[in-house]
Amino acid sequence: GLTRTALLDLARAQRGPDDAPHMSVGSADELVWLLSALARGEVVDTLTSERVLGWMSLSTDLSLVSSAFGLDPLAHRQADHGMTLVNLTASSTGVRVEVGALRGNASSVAFAVIVRFDDAEMADRQQVINAMRTVGYDILDHVS
Numbered sequence: 001g002l003t004r005t006a007l008l009d010l011a012r013a014q015r016g017p018d019d020a021p022h023m024s025v026g027s028a029d030e031l032v033w034l035l036s037a038l039a040r041g042e043v044v045d046t047l048t049s050e051r052v053l054g055w056m057s058l059s060t061d062l063s064l065v066s067s068a069f070g071l072d073p074l075a076h077r078q079a080d081h082g083m084t085l086v087n088l089t090a091s092s093t094g095v096r097v098e099v100g101a102l103r104g105n106a107s108s109v110a111f112a113v114i115v116r117f118d119d120a121e122m123a124d125r126q127q128v129i130n131a132m133r134t135v136g137y138d139i140l141d142h143v144s
Contacts, residue, residue, distance in 0.1 A: 001030075001033065002027075002030050002034065003030070004025065004026070004027035004030055005024075005025065005026040005027050005030040005031060005034070006024060006025055006026075007023070007024045008020035008021075008022060008023060008024055008025065009022070009023050009024075010023070011023055022092075023090075024090070026097070026099075026112075026114065028112040028113075028114050029112075031099045031112035032099075032110045032111065032112045033110075034099075035086075035099055035100065035101045035110035035111070035112070036101070036110040037049070038052055038053055038056075038086075038101070039053070039086075039101045039103070039108060039110060053086050053101075056086040056087065056088055056100075057076075057077045057085075057086045058077075059086070059087050059088050059089065060073045060074060061073070061087075061088075061089040061098075062076070062085075062087075063089070063129070064089055064096055064098040064113070064129060064132040064133070064136075065087075065098040065100070065111065065113050065132050065133065065135050065136040065139065066085060066087050066098065066100060066102075066136060067129075067132075067133045067136060068133050068134075068135075068136025068137040068139070068140050069083060069085060069102065069136060069139075069140055071083065071085055079103075082104055082105040082144075083102060083103065083104050083105075083143065084102070084103045085100060085101070085102050085103075086100055086101050087099065087100030087101075088100070093119050094116055094117055094118060094119040095114075095115070095116050095117075096113075096114075096115045096117075096125075096128055096129070096132060097112075097113070097114045097115070098111075098112075098113050098132065099111065099112040099113075102139055102140075102143050103143065104140075104142075104143025104144050105143070105144060106142070106143055106144055107142060107143050108143060109139050109142055109143055111135075111139055113132055113135050115128050115131070115132065
């Protein structure tokens with residue numbers, strides 16, 4: 001079901017003329033659908049979905065949206081204060097991305113936050129990170 005989301009290449013420090021121009025491309029709508037389907041055990045089958053979620057649970061980057069959740073980046077594979085998180089982040093010059101699924105006491109949310117910005121000054125980057133954290137607080141309110 002993914003038509004606008006794809007992994008194009010390996011992670012590379014530098015991209016040459018024979019390499020894909022980006023490591024991946026993605027659609028927020030498709031990524032939310034994917035995370036929701038994984039959380040419901042609907043991607044291929046329950047076992048496959050759980051395996052992918054297990055891989056995602058190894059992510060230690062809680063610096064963007066997930067920074068609002070108060071979870072330990074090195075120990076959030078199990079429920080903590082009633083919350084379970086799986087997420088992945090990506091960044092490039094002028095791009096910050098986080099996709100994930102957060103299960104709380106009241107409900108669950110799949111999310112994809114993709115921001116493209118002018119990364120000329122550190123203040124620009126900090127503003128984006130703060131805005132992404134604010135989205136995280138809204139998500140936290142919803143699932144708590």
